[in-house]
Every structure is written in structure tokens, then in C-alpha cells.
Amino acid sequence: MVPVARPAPEPCRGRFAPSPTGPLHFGSLVAAMASYLEVRTRGGTWLVRMEDLDPPREVPGAADHILRTLAAFGMESDEPVLYQSRRLAAYEDSWQRLRETAGCFPCACSRATLRAAGSTLIGNEGPIYPGTCRRRPPPPGQPVAWRVPVPDVEISFTDAVQGPQRQNLAREVGDFVVRRRDGLFAYQLAVVVDDAFQGITHVVRGSDLLDSTPRQIYLQEQLGVAQPAWLHTPVATLPEGEKLSKQTGAQAVVANSASLHAALCFLGQPVPMELARAPLAELWDWALTHWQVTRIPRQLARPAPA
Numbered sequence: 001m002v003p004v005a006r007p008a009p010e011p012c013r014g015r016f017a018p019s020p021t022g023p024l025h026f027g028s029l030v031a032a033m034a035s036y037l038e039v040r041t042r043g044g045t046w047l048v049r050m051e052d053l054d055p056p057r058e059v060p061g062a063a064d065h066i067l068r069t070l071a072a073f074g075m076e077s078d079e080p081v082l083y084q085s086r087r088l089a090a091y092e093d094s095w096q097r098l099r100e101t102a103g104c105f106p107c108a109c110s111r112a113t114l115r116a117a118g119s120t121l122i123g124n125e126g127p128i129y130p131g132t133c134r135r136r137p138p139p140p141g142q143p144v145a146w147r148v149p150v151p152d153v154e155i156s157f158t159d160a161v162q163g164p165q166r167q168n169l170a171r172e173v174g175d176f177v178v179r180r181r182d183g184l185f186a187y188q189l190a191v192v193v194d195d196a197f198q199g200i201t202h203v204v205r206g207s208d209l210l211d212s213t214p215r216q217i218y219l220q221e222q223l224g225v226a227q228p229a230w231l232h233t234p235v236a237t238l239p240e241g242e243k244l245s246k247q248t249g250a251q252a253v254v255a256n257s258a259s260l261h262a263a264l265c266f267l268g269q270p271v272p273m274e275l276a277r278a279p280l281a282e283l284w285d286w287a288l289t290h291w292q293v294t295r296i297p298r299q300l301a302r303p304a305p306a
């Protein structure tokens with residue numbers, strides 16, 4: 001019998017991309033574990049990318065602490081860890097391309113000016129940009145940020161957990177910053193450049209970045225790079241609802257089965273109680289056999305276990 005030719009499965013590549021602003025906490029463990037399981041259960045390659053792009057926010061030693069904790073859980077990057085601090089030439093190149101092709105323009109407005117101009121605040125990300133410097137370029141000689149102009153069209157995508165999403169960048173975000181006034185490249189640009197560079201096919205991360213996804217899709221279109229599949233998990237919060245983060249004093253997670261078990265429960269996986277005390281290898285065996293995205297609660301946030 002002639003064997004039927006089957007298309008080779010698409011090589012799956014995923015990543016965990018922490019910012020080294022503090023130790024790995026329960027919330028970041030959830031994101032790391034979800035991306036790891038999603039990639040491993042597809043037979044793919046899992047990468048760690050250190051998003052050390054913003055020196056003022058970094059905590060000395062945090063990057064190494066994060067990598068050591070991941071390794072203690074058994075999660076190690078399949079390829080050398082990529083450090084964003086060593087990728088500035090690539091961001092510079094893409095920023096130049098955006099200047100040439102996407103009409104990226106200089107902007108001298110400070111947050112305070114924008115607020116004073118009555119722009120609506122969106123979350124903690126600052127005001128919706130009213131187009132001030134797009135209409136009238138700032139006089140030369142002052143420090144400027146660089147913004148990408150956005151069209152008045154809806155960007156839509158389907159998230160594997162949160163379902164269909166849509167956002168009108170012009171109305172809900174405005175022209176957004178790709179290079180900051182202090183010269184640093186913005187997260188939105190760096191993440192798109194590096195996801196493309198690393199051939200990432202599956203972006204798995206916390207829902208606090210769901211809102212950023214349409215901006216990233218827009219940059220992917222402008223730079224002519226592929227769009228990955230998206231999966232945003234609920235983020236872990238304090239009982240009062242604040243997101244667990246370095247700012248809210250989240251503790252370093254202890255690298256043991258109880259923590260991994262709690263992260264699996266947090267993502268709705270029906271893991272037997274007794275595995276909380278089993279060796280890590282046994283828990284990973286269970287997780288790799290039973291991981292089901294459809295069980296992840298379709299919520300933006302949920303309280304972390306006490």
C-alpha cells in the first residue's frame with residue numbers, strides 16, 4: 001500500500017518572557033508553566049527570553065534568580081536565553097523601518113501635557129493619544145518619543161482562552177510609543193521584533209497583556225512578520241483584587257511540588273490532591289498527560305491560593 005503523505009506538523013515554538021524586576025512569584029510561575037505545558041504537549045521548543053530592556057526598573061540579581069527558580073522546577077530553555085539588552089541593534093533597525101514605512105513620528109508630549117489636554121486615561125498605560133504631534137511636529141531640539149500612527153479600524157483575533165477579541169486602536173489606544181523619550185525601546189516593539197526573530201508560534205502569557213495584543217498585531221503587520229497564536233491565562237491577584245506583582249509585594253515562589261500543584265489548580269486542571277506532595281517529576285508526568293486548555297477558566301483574573 002502506498003503510504004499517504006501527511007503534512008509535517010507545524011513546528012511549535014513558545015516562550016516565557018519575564019522582566020527581571022523581582023523574583024519569580026506565583027503569578028509568573030503560572031505564565032511560565034502554562035507556556036511550558038502548551039509547547040511541550042505539542043512537541044515544541046520552549047524558550048526563555050529575559051526582557052531586561054528597562055534598566056531603571058530592574059532589580060540586580062533578579063534575572064539569575066528567575067532562571068535558577070525555573071531550573072529548580074525543571075523548566076529550562078531549549079536554546080540559550082535571549083537577553084533583550086543585547087538586541088538593541090535589531091530594535092533600532094525595526095524602528096528605522098517603521099519610520100520609513102509606517103509614518104512613525106516624533107512626539108514631545110509628556111503624560112502631564114496629555115492629561116492636561118483632557119485625554120482619557122486607559123488603564124495604567126496613560127492617556128489615549130489625541131494626535132497632537134502627528135498634526136503639528138514638535139520644534140527640533142527637544143527630547144522626543146516616537147509613535148506609530150494607527151488607523152481607525154478594528155483589529156480582531158481569537159484568544160485560545162479568552163475567546164474572540166476586538167479593539168479599535170485609534171479609538172481605544174491612539175498612536176502608541178515604540179521608542180521612549182529616554183531613548184529606550186518600548187516593550188511593544190521589542191516583543192514583536194523578538195517573537196519574530198525567535199520564530200514564536202504560540203504566545204502564552206497573563207491576561208494583563210491581552211490589551212497589548214492588538215498593538216502587537218498591528219506592528220507585526222507593519223513589519224511584515226507572522227502573527228502567532230495567542231493564549232492569555234487569568235492573572236493571579238491578592239484577595240482584594242490587585243494583581244500579584246513586585247509592586248504589590250509578591251513573595252518569591254518556592255520551587256516545590258506544592259507550588260506547581262497550586263499553579264495547576266489555579267488554571268483549572270483537575271490534579272489529584274495527593275500529587276501536591278509527590279516528587280516534581282511525577283507531577284510533571286501528570287501535567288504533561290492531562291493538560292487541557294479548555295479547562296482554563298475564561299477569566300481575566302482570579303485570587304491566588306492563600
Ligand code: GLU
Binds near residue numbers: 017018204205209
Ligand atoms: N516581560 C513581560 C512581563 O514580564 C511579558 C512579556 C510577554 O510575555 O509578552 O510582564
